[in-house]
Amino acid sequence: MFAVHDFLKSAQTGAVAVAAALLLVTSAKAQSDPLPSWNDTAPKAAIVSFVEKVTKEGSPDFVPEPERIAVFDNDGTLWVEHPMYTQLAFALDRVKAEAAAHPEWKDKQPFKAVLEGDMKALAAAGEKGLVELIMETHADMTHDEFQKVVSEWIATARDPKFNKPYTELVYQPMLELLAYLRANGFKTFIVSGGGIEFVRPWAEQVYGVPPEQVVGSSIKTQFQMRDGTPTLFRLPQVNFIDDKAGKPVGINAHIGRRPIAAFGNSDGDLEMLQWTTMTGGSVRFGMLIHHTDADREYAYDRKSEFGRLDKALDAAAINNWTVVDMKADWKEIFLEK
Amino acid sequence: MFAVHDFLKSAQTGAVAVAAALLLVTSAKAQSDPLPSWNDTAPKAAIVSFVEKVTKEGSPDFVPEPERIAVFDNDGTLWVEHPMYTQLAFALDRVKAEAAAHPEWKDKQPFKAVLEGDMKALAAAGEKGLVELIMETHADMTHDEFQKVVSEWIATARDPKFNKPYTELVYQPMLELLAYLRANGFKTFIVSGGGIEFVRPWAEQVYGVPPEQVVGSSIKTQFQMRDGTPTLFRLPQVNFIDDKAGKPVGINAHIGRRPIAAFGNSDGDLEMLQWTTMTGGSVRFGMLIHHTDADREYAYDRKSEFGRLDKALDAAAINNWTVVDMKADWKEIFLEK
Structure with missing residues (x-):
């Protein structure tokens, strides 16, 4: 959160000098310990050991950049x-x-349920209802229009439990891990079951991951000349679901190489971790985040x-994938501001 | 061709010192003229002017990296x-x-036509025949198997007119342009109407473009565990055609930002150039290669x-797109070895 997010925000408002100073402090700190929000338990040691192996020239485990x-x-x-995917909160607000x-x-479900705040009726609408909600709120507009709607929403919406913007509910240890790698x-790369165009507008600022390194689910788009202006129009049709067995497919389509490290937290990430690590060849790294901290976050x-x-x-x-016990292995979960 | 291709080949065979020396020579030369195979005509001036505008900090046309x-x-x-897409030559050989x-x-068309070298009958099979050929030769195998077949073929196949490997029939002025940019x-990024997995195995060595920066047409793939090993299996079904109005869609899916420069040579690139340049906003660059040189290449x-x-x-x-007249604007077309 701290380094990338704040740096970009500051730079945008012109406070470049302050941000640069912050960045220097951050990197001085990083030199002494690149993962300060991680406790000195097994997962941190496993990460550092993997990175040292693949970056050591001449080592049998060396991997070219x-x-x-x-x-x-x-x-x-x-x-x-929790308690719901942020993208669903976005759809409900829309x-x-x-x-x-x-x-x-x-008078029409699942919209009636949303407008009445009837989460039970919404759940009863099932996956079909969810797809309807997504199509109504994510399609029938241009790509540029959708990007604008997402950017405006993410800048103002707040998580009800923590009463913070969603972009402040990113895990500080994972931001440090991204930067360390x-x-x-x-x-x-981000490989999300969520919508690729829902993540891209803010991923660079929040995670330091540019749009071309975001993989995700998508609806179909169509090139159209509208009043002499070329647009991409979002159609209410599913194009690709980047979840479960779809994740290796999405990874290959976008990246074209097999990753050497994969990080997930659910059964939706199983095939991504299998595809990444089960190669029988060079050293690979798989990690699962286990949500064990009901006090600081959630346990499930x-x-x-x-x-x-x-x-x-x-x-x-x-x-042999590394499992992170959030409660035991993470010193901080969110960066306090 | 020269810099990237030879450098990588040399490095692979251990002649790193020689390659590094070559690279130094190349960059010294590049400093004096980054586009030595381009004549000093309008297209070269237009390229240099565009690059200088968007890279000059403080200029109204400056574009962040x-x-x-x-x-x-x-x-x-x-x-x-010419005389046929290289990927078609690959399919026929397969x-x-x-x-x-x-x-x-x-006894079955279009295969009979291929085996008998009957190009007229092959043409008569039309697009339907072509899709059949592609599916028979590009699908029903794993992703890794296909990559191997492509790599082996591209290393040995030769263009019949020039009697050279296809990877030596890349345009030297365009290699210089890629490096200059x-x-x-x-x-x-490469945005090809051809198959994404046909281009990726050699694009990094030949063009200096890594697999994650290749966009192209694709067939469907499926994640399968085979004998306990995760594989991506290539299905005989079209997934995406990255041509004409498909190119802006492919660009957005992979890159997620609108390009500021686009380079093409045919009506298949029209929408890509429109999407890139017709924004009414900041400075953009569109270029078409016009094949005008029947002596050194082809004219059509x-x-x-x-x-x-x-x-x-x-x-x-x-x-206001720049049109390159190959005969007048290119000093060299291929690098003589």
Whole structure:
């Protein structure tokens, strides 16, 4: 959060000198310990050991810089995913914002449920209802219009439990990890089950990940000349679901190389970690974030109705993936401002 | 060709010192003239003027480095596309190589036409026949297997007219342009109508463009565990056609920012150049390579049955795109070895 986010914000408002000073402080600190929000437990040691192996020239485990690809799930891995995916909170807010233009929604599910705050009825609408919500709120506009709507929403919306902007509910240890990997020649990608165009408008500022390094689910777009202006128009049709077995497909489509490190937190990340680590060849790194901290964040795993970590937890034991116990392994979860 | 290709080849065989020396010579030369294979005509001046504008800090046309995205068509823009797309030559060779395992092809079009070298019958099979050929030769194998087949073929196949490997039929002026843009903070992407997985295995060595910066057409892939090993399996179904109106869609899907410079050579690149340049805002650059040199390469445009440059040539005049006359504007076309 601190370094990238604040630096960019400051630079934008002209306070470059202050931000540069902050950055110097941050990097001085980073030299002594690149992962200060991690406790000195096994996961931190495993990360550092992996990075030292693949970056040591002449070592049998050395990996040339262009092949140092690391992939990160977003929801629950880089930021909070409870009590609902942030993108769903966005969709619900959009329904409310657009309700006046859609009087028919008062009597039509799942919109009625959203407008009445009836989460039980919304849940009953199931995946079909969810897709309807997404299509109504994410399509039938140009790409530029959608980017604007997302940017405005993310700048103002707040998480109800923590009463903070969602972009401040990113995990400080993971921001340090992203920066540490990049400082060691890695290219860091986000591989989200969420919408690629929902993540891109703010990923560079918040995570230091540029739009071309974001992979995600998508709806179809179409090139159209409108009043002599070329536009990309968002169609209400699913194009690609970047979740579960879709993640390796999305990774290959966008990156074209197999990653050497993958970070996730749920069964939706299982195939991504398998694809990354089960190669029988060179050294690889797989990590799962286990949400164990009901006090500072949330605690959930196998029996959760949401963001379930079950099969992937079993696979971690078999495949030697590192499991982070948030409560025990993270000194800080969020950066206090 | 020279710098990147030879450097990588040499480095791989251990002759690092020689390659490094070559690189020093190349960069010394580049300092005096970054585009030595371009004649001092209008297109070269237009390129240099554009790059100087967008890289000059404080200038109203300045573009921050992360936004310096340049997109290049491949066939006919970076390498020779006549008398047929190289990928088609690959498909025909694959049919011949696999014919023994497919005795039924002897009597089945379009395979019969390929095996008999009957190009007229092949043309008569049309687009449907072409898709059949592609599916038979590009699918029903794992991603890794296909990469291996492409790599082996590109290392040995030769263009019949020039009697050279296809990877030596890349345009030296365009290699210089790619390097010049990168030296000025641009990220260079290939946006090909051809198959993304046909270009990726050699694009880094030949063009200096890594796999994650290649956009192209694709077939569907599926994640499968095979004998306990995760694989991506190539299915005989079209996923995406990255041509014409598909190019802006592919660009947005992969890059997520609008390019500021686009380079093409045919009507297949029209929408890509429109999407890049027609924004009404900041300074942009569009360029078309016009094949005018029947002696050194080929001459074709509006009436060509293949790789037609017609509507895009009209649009160039309206939109102020730079048109390269290969015969007049390029001092060298290929690097003589």
